[in-house]
Amino acid sequence: YAGLSLGEEITLCASVTPKRVGDDTILWFSSDPGVATVNDGVVKGLSAGKTIITAKTINNLSATCEITILPEGTIPYSEGNIFEFGRYEQDGNDENGKEPIKWEILEVDNNRLLIISKYILDCKIYNTAEVKTTWETCAVRKWLNNDFINEAFTAEEKEQIPSVNLVNADNAYYGTDGGNDTTDQIFFLSVDESESYFGQYDRKGYADFLSFNQNLLCEPTPYAINKGAQGIIITQSYYDSRLKGYGYSEDVIGRRSCNWWLRSPGESNVYACHIWYDGGAGPASDMPAGVGGVGVRPALFLDYKYENPERILLSTESENMSLGEHLKIEATVTPFGALNSTITWTSSNPSVATVSDGTVKAISVGRTTITAETENGVKATCEIEVAEMEYPDFFADIKYDTWQYKSAKAVYNKGYMTGTGKLDGRVVFSPNTDINRSQFVVALYSMEGKPDVEYEQKFSDVTSSAWYAKQVTWASDNGIVAGNPDGTFGVNGKATREQLALMFYKYAVYKKYDVSISSSTDLSGFTDAGKVDSWALTAVKWAVERGIISGKGNASAGYRIDPTKGATRAECAAMMNKFDEIYSGALTVVEGDIEEPIALPMEEVEESPVSEEESEDIAVPEEESEEIIEDEDVVPEDGKENIVDEEILYPEEIGDEKK
Numbered sequence: 201y202a203g204l205s206l207g208e209e210i211t212l213c214a215s216v217t218p219k220r221v222g223d224d225t226i227l228w229f230s231s232d233p234g235v236a237t238v239n240d241g242v243v244k245g246l247s248a249g250k251t252i253i254t255a256k257t258i259n260n261l262s263a264t265c266e267i268t269i270l271p272e273g274t275i276p277y278s279e280g281n282i283f284e285f286g287r288y289e290q291d292g293n294d295e296n297g298k299e300p301i302k303w304e305i306l307e308v309d310n311n312r313l314l315i316i317s318k319y320i321l322d323c324k325i326y327n328t329a330e331v332k333t334t335w336e337t338c339a340v341r342k343w344l345n346n347d348f349i350n351e352a353f354t355a356e357e358k359e360q361i362p363s364v365n366l367v368n369a370d371n372a373y374y375g376t377d378g379g380n381d382t383t384d385q386i387f388f389l390s391v392d393e394s395e396s397y398f399g400q401y402d403r404k405g406y407a408d409f410l411s412f413n414q415n416l417l418c419e420p421t422p423y424a425i426n427k428g429a430q431g432i433i434i435t436q437s438y439y440d441s442r443l444k445g446y447g448y449s450e451d452v453i454g455r456r457s458c459n460w461w462l463r464s465p466g467e468s469n470v471y472a473c474h475i476w477y478d479g480g481a482g483p484a485s486d487m488p489a490g491v492g493g494v495g496v497r498p499a500l501f502l503d504y505k506y507e508n509p510e511r512i513l514l515s516t517e518s519e520n521m522s523l524g525e526h527l528k529i530e531a532t533v534t535p536f537g538a539l540n541s542t543i544t545w546t547s548s549n550p551s552v553a554t555v556s557d558g559t560v561k562a563i564s565v566g567r568t569t570i571t572a573e574t575e576n577g578v579k580a581t582c583e584i585e586v587a588e589m590e591y592p593d594f595f596a597d598i599k600y601d602t603w604q605y606k607s608a609k610a611v612y613n614k615g616y617m618t619g620t621g622k623l624d625g626r627v628v629f630s631p632n633t634d635i636n637r638s639q640f641v642v643a644l645y646s647m648e649g650k651p652d653v654e655y656e657q658k659f660s661d662v663t664s665s666a667w668y669a670k671q672v673t674w675a676s677d678n679g680i681v682a683g684n685p686d687g688t689f690g691v692n693g694k695a696t697r698e699q700l701a702l703m704f705y706k707y708a709v710y711k712k713y714d715v716s717i718s719s720s721t722d723l724s725g726f727t728d729a730g731k732v733d734s735w736a737l738t739a740v741k742w743a744v745e746r747g748i749i750s751g752k753g754n755a756s757a758g759y760r761i762d763p764t765k766g767a768t769r770a771e772c773a774a775m776m777n778k779f780d781e782i783y784s785g786a787l788t789v790v791e792g793d794i795e796e797p798i799a800l801p802m803e804e805v806e807e808s809p810v811s812e813e814e815s816e817d818i819a820v821p822e823e824e825s826e827e828i829i830e831d832e833d834v835v836p837e838d839g840k841e842n843i844v845d846e847e848i849l850y851p852e853e854i855g856d857e858k859k
């Protein structure tokens with residue numbers, strides 16, 4: 201999928217065939233969350249570049265999709281892509297000015313695009329009175345080609361919007377006269393065009409006059425709602441009772457949708473066709489032309505001239521590499537679709553590193569400059585340093601090419617977790633050391649941004665002088681943790697994997713994030729599902745569905761949750777990184793009741809005995825590629841520290857790092 205805009209979202213759908221019990225839970229991963237995140241198939245572009253989105257089942261079936269995020273200001277020439285053009289009031293706040301209009305590309309014809317607004321922008325009646333009218337004579341056509349076009353576009357932008365001839369066909373079911381053909385810059389789609397561009401309708405027994413299409417659901421802007429646009433928020437019950445029968449996916453639940461006008465005539469020339477808020481459409485989908493509450497979703501053609509490249513944007517400007525390592529550098533030419541945009545790659549010192557189509561291979565110790573150059577001489581460079589470093593950057597005990605590195609580096613850079621010491625000037629992370637309850641609460645508090653908290657004596661073993669005192673107070677005040685029956689917190693008690701799931705869940709509830717769980721989610725794909733305690737079951741299901749917990753083991757021996765096993769620092773880092781990925785960007789605020797797990801019993805939970813033979817099943821399966829598992833919640837094959845296994849020290853402060 202090429203051409204997702206910055207900040208834009210698309211929804212990927214995945215299905216498993218043939219369907220078997222336990223196979224239908226799909227976990228989503230992004231190879232580069234800095235470029236785009238993915239949450240239950242919803243991909244959001246964050247920065248220019250490319251990433252691989254992987255959909256994976258718990259029994260190791262997978263499929264991938266490459267996503268390209270375009271630099272700001274470029275126009276993506278692919279049907280279905282979204283870009284910004286013009287400005288119109290949308291958020292309902294006049295004081296902050298007009299917002300950029302987002303458009304979806306319906307058709308590409310050389311340098312001309314047919315586009316339609318992604319959202320319903322306004323609410324207008326089709327005609328000022330319920331009298332006979334056609335598209336040629338209706339009031340909304342005059343408004344679109346006078347008031348709207350002047351309000352939404354600059355003089356330069358209007359020059360890019362051509363006047364086109366529109367065929368206004370008769371109503372195919374009623375035979376109502378469509379009137380004369382017209383010449384317009386801004387217009388509504390016809391019934392036939394809406395079916396052509398949004399996909400074949402599902403007639404559902406209504407022959408040729410009414411049908412249903414999920415792709416026709418459209419959300420109104422706050423401004424359009426204020427102007428009277430009518431619609432619904434699709435609830436679970438409405439989906440189950442109506443939309444599920446139309447073949448709609450569960451992705452529509454929670455979306456707001458609104459009626460919007462088409463230009464075709466309805467039952468008579470006093471009526472006009474429209475799209476219903478449930479995606480109902482067709483020649484019999486109409487209402488009186490003078491009725492209110494129907495939204496405006498303009499369409500237009502846009503002429504865009506190709507130009508020579510002006511800039512090359514590389515995915516990185518400098519990198520440290522180890523001998524033998526490969527690095528893929530992505531290059532994006534702007535403006536998008538420019539002529540002479542073929543890129544030639546060169547290395548200033550091929551004896552240090554070679555480059556082929558953006559892929560750099562480290563050959564020997566030294567430095568080199570990788571250059572990307574277009575046919576018209578536009579250049580961009582990336583500095584490469586190759587060293588004999590088994591442990592690049594700063595971790596003394598995590599190899600660069602292991603699954604632990606990416607998550608540990610991410611949480612360290614964000615300040616969620618710190619190291620446990622220093623070794624030869626590098627950070628010791630202790631990835632395979634179990635994290636205890638107080639350490640995890642400190643990490644979660646850092647994830648929240650270290651809010652101001654006044655210490656309060658909540659537990660007998662948490663004194664005001666403890667380095668974790670205010671963090672435990674914060675977690676207790678917000679319902680994230682509870683105490684033991686004896687009044688202690690259990691500061692040194694191990695944080696098991698199901699306890700982490702519960703605390704993450706309660707933190708998400710505290711943040712009012714969406715913690716809904718699909719009715720199809722179960723744990724039957726895990727061999728130890730029965731070991732999950734009842735008080736943690738909801739939280740563990742949520743964590744598995746979101747990919748925060750993805751299991752241990754392999755396909756031959758089976759996957760396990762290991763609910764009562766202590767979570768390692770590396771596993772905690774992976775979970776935090778996945779949580780961050782899921783809930784970054786636009787967040788869903790949940791209203792009403794949320795299913796709450798039973799309160800966590802804080803007495804020590806005994807770890808299930810694991811035999812030496814069974815412990816081998818925890819190993820990362822050899823057939824798995826590191827690119828697929830590097831974000832997953834698994835432990836290394838040997839189950840040991842890579843370099844050191846020093847005692848963790850937690851003074852109140854070491855340098856600038858809070859422990």
